[in-house]
Amino acid sequence: MLLEINNLHASVNDVEIIKGLNLTIAPGEVHAIMGPNGSGKSTLAQALAGREDYLVTDGSVSYKGRDLLDMEPDARARAGVFLGFQYPVEIPGVSNVYLLKAALNARRKEKGEPEIDAIEFMRFIKDKAKLMELDEKFLSRGVNEGFSGGEKKRNEIFQMAVLEPDLAILDETDSGLDIDALKVVANGVNKQRDGQRSFLLITHYQRLLDYIEPDHVHVLANGRIIQSGSKELALELEEHGYDKILAAAS
Amino acid sequence: MASKQDNVKDIVDRKYEHGFFTDIEADTVAPGLDEEVIRLISKKKGEPAFMLDWRLKAFAYWQSMQEPDWAKLKRDAIDYQAISYYSAPKSKADAPKSLDEVDPKLLETYDKLGIPLHERARLAGVAVDAVFDSVSVATTFKQKLAEAGVLFCSFSEAVKDHPELVERYLGTVVPQRDNFFAALNSAVFTDGSFVYIPRGVRCPMELSTYFRINAANTGQFERTLIIADEGSYVSYLEGCTAPQRDENQLHAAVVELIAEKDAEIKYSTVQNWYPGDEEGRGGIYNFVTKRGDCRGNRSKISWTQVEAGSAITWKYPSCVLRGNDSIGEFYSVAVTNNLQQADTGTKMIHIGKNTRSTIISKGISAGRAQNAYRGLVKMFPTAENARNYSQCDSLLMGNRCGAHTFPYMEIKNPTAKVEHEATTSKIADDQLFYCRQRGLSEEDAVNMIVNGFCKEVFRELPMEFAVEAQALMNVSLEGAVG
Ligand SMILES: Nc1ncnc2c1ncn2[C@@H]1O[C@H](COP(=O)(O)OP(=O)(O)OP(=O)(O)O)[C@@H](O)[C@H]1O
Numbered sequence A: 001m002l003l004e005i006n007n008l009h010a011s012v013n014d015v016e017i018i019k020g021l022n023l024t025i026a027p028g029e030v031h032a033i034m035g036p037n038g039s040g041k042s043t044l045a046q047a048l049a050g051r052e053d054y055l056v057t058d059g060s061v062s063y064k065g066r067d068l069l070d071m072e073p074d075a076r077a078r079a080g081v082f083l084g085f086q087y088p089v090e091i092p093g094v095s096n097v098y099l100l101k102a103a104l105n106a107r108r109k110e111k112g113e114p115e116i117d118a119i120e121f122m123r124f125i126k127d128k129a130k131l132m133e134l135d136e137k138f139l140s141r142g143v144n145e146g147f148s149g150g151e152k153k154r155n156e157i158f159q160m161a162v163l164e165p166d167l168a169i170l171d172e173t174d175s176g177l178d179i180d181a182l183k184v185v186a187n188g189v190n191k192q193r194d195g196q197r198s199f200l201l202i203t204h205y206q207r208l209l210d211y212i213e214p215d216h217v218h219v220l221a222n223g224r225i226i227q228s229g230s231k232e233l234a235l236e237l238e239e240h241g242y243d244k245i246l247a248a249a250s
Numbered sequence B: 001m002a003s004k005q006d007n008v009k010d011i012v013d014r015k016y017e018h019g020f021f022t023d024i025e026a027d028t029v030a031p032g033l034d035e036e037v038i039r040l041i042s043k044k045k046g047e048p049a050f051m052l053d054w055r056l057k058a059f060a061y062w063q064s065m066q067e068p069d070w071a072k073l074k075r076d077a078i079d080y081q082a083i084s085y086y087s088a089p090k091s092k093a094d095a096p097k098s099l100d101e102v103d104p105k106l107l108e109t110y111d112k113l114g115i116p117l118h119e120r121a122r123l124a125g126v127a128v129d130a131v132f133d134s135v136s137v138a139t140t141f142k143q144k145l146a147e148a149g150v151l152f153c154s155f156s157e158a159v160k161d162h163p164e165l166v167e168r169y170l171g172t173v174v175p176q177r178d179n180f181f182a183a184l185n186s187a188v189f190t191d192g193s194f195v196y197i198p199r200g201v202r203c204p205m206e207l208s209t210y211f212r213i214n215a216a217n218t219g220q221f222e223r224t225l226i227i228a229d230e231g232s233y234v235s236y237l238e239g240c241t242a243p244q245r246d247e248n249q250l251h252a253a254v255v256e257l258i259a260e261k262d263a264e265i266k267y268s269t270v271q272n273w274y275p276g277d278e279e280g281r282g283g284i285y286n287f288v289t290k291r292g293d294c295r296g297n298r299s300k301i302s303w304t305q306v307e308a309g310s311a312i313t314w315k316y317p318s319c320v321l322r323g324n325d326s327i328g329e330f331y332s333v334a335v336t337n338n339l340q341q342a343d344t345g346t347k348m349i350h351i352g353k354n355t356r357s358t359i360i361s362k363g364i365s366a367g368r369a370q371n372a373y374r375g376l377v378k379m380f381p382t383a384e385n386a387r388n389y390s391q392c393d394s395l396l397m398g399n400r401c402g403a404h405t406f407p408y409m410e411i412k413n414p415t416a417k418v419e420h421e422a423t424t425s426k427i428a429d430d431q432l433f434y435c436r437q438r439g440l441s442e443e444d445a446v447n448m449i450v451n452g453f454c455k456e457v458f459r460e461l462p463m464e465f466a467v468e469a470q471a472l473m474n475v476s477l478e479g480a481v482g
């Protein structure tokens, strides 16, 4: 297993948000998590990435056989966990390339690989930018500085493509994208599917799953996964909303 | 031991031979300040009469002046009678003999800053070695400068060799009575740098105090005078990123810049004097008066500073925009950590028509430090169509430090326009987390965010300095987060 979450409880500001969550992801699998607003999807994502305000109070998470909760956020990243943020922050004055080069080298160092040289790096990220249909001018701009909502999301996927993680958690990367951008993002994810890399897609919309076919779909409500199924579950949700499932669960 | 002494003497003489060392007899005047002391300083330096008169006049002003306290700095009182105003460089016999004897912590810092090996010894005050490389480098430079007709020497030499230039320009930008510390400096300054760029000459290299070796003990009351004659250009670098230790707690330097018609002066500083320890013990009190006079039409003066050291920094590099269409610029990064206090900013005095000024100030505070921007933009009635743009950004790290912005404006001409923007931000947790989520350690993440914040200023620095300045930021803020 790549990721095994067992009875996870997590609180924010002393309020329990995740209340006993179980989830297992095998290498190469794509899992989609859907659920009403405020159900705890982003909280789960942030807790997995190691954000300090998201306090894990119980349960365990094992990643590649290691205790994920025991690792610093940057160590998790270097071990191959990538989080595409629902709300990517702006970092003025720090160019996208600069951050990515530092990030890539941190990851390489962890794997015992030498630092990438500047020319090779530029060639590499230009290729990736092309792949993600991201205009090269975004490379030298400050990280997300003045990017539109959709551009920020696209930039997240571009970063994912550069860093080549083993587990990519994408928190509503599809929200705020126009239809063309959505295809590009979905395409980007699909190109990265290689039978080894796993994805956890958090989304509200079935349409993303038209482009990225998930192996499993889960419904998260009130801090727990209340139903899991195949991709048909997403279609059902699209049609009937959450009411039926929520009622059945309570 | 005898041979060691000879050796030292040898070096001193050599330095003198290359004109980069001011010959000072090895003695010290007893602490205290009165007219006699000033006469003595002037005599020991073999100064002409005008110089002594000038000093005495400054001293008279100083006696009637009060220490300024409007910056509300917290500090110990300075006992001006306890300072020795004339002391020759410390005996080399007491200095460390090699890098092995230098505080390993200091060496570690040099390493982090990427200071070249041959420079480290000099900076750490090692007695012998080291200096030689710089001497030969300096000599080549001197030749090149001489060919261009540029005068670049110690202030003492200038007083002896070019008294007419010194007499004509000294104190014309910062008069003796300008302020308490400038008056003190005018009375007792011991040395500094002098630059004269002749008409139409573009100085063939960046001038740097780095290549002057007589730095020992001129730090306390340093005097710099730079004159760019009509149509000339010079870029001058002061200081270096390496932490510099000094026995003297009080520093009161004066820098005067004069740009004649169509001339341009770019003055860059990296200041990293000893800031004191984490509890605020020790550390330099740095009270500096820096002013540039854009005397001629279309002249330009640009100040860029990175202020990282000193327990107290009190410094307002300013521009007097006298010539029509003249331009003044001020780019500043001031970083304070632990118990450091910085009160810095600029004054842009618009007198001529169509004068322009730009102010970009970045203050970073960490620990329990205080950081203030204090700036004045003044538009005279004559300043038709003058423009100013000011931007003051503060970055706070943690919640025990402070940032303050005091922009003063006096606009006496209705066609003049002033634009001011100010922001205060914290290194946001979500920015830090974002970088860490991409795999950067917390320290690297902080450094990256801080350097991004300073970018607009760093890019004004000469290339080499800019790289050093980034490294300096990182070292200065070590341990500021977490
Ligand atoms: N920092 C915080 N402080 C207080 N409450 C928080 C904080 N972060 C999250 N919460 C609360 O936790 C609950 C779950 O939030 P979360 O962001 O995980 O929801 P979500 O499922 O991602 O919702 P959405 O679909 O709207 O993105 C919400 O009620 C939210 O208000």
Ligand SMILES: [Mg+2]
Pocket (backbone or CB within 6 Å): A041, A042, A043, A086, A171, A172
């Ligand atoms: Mg969310």
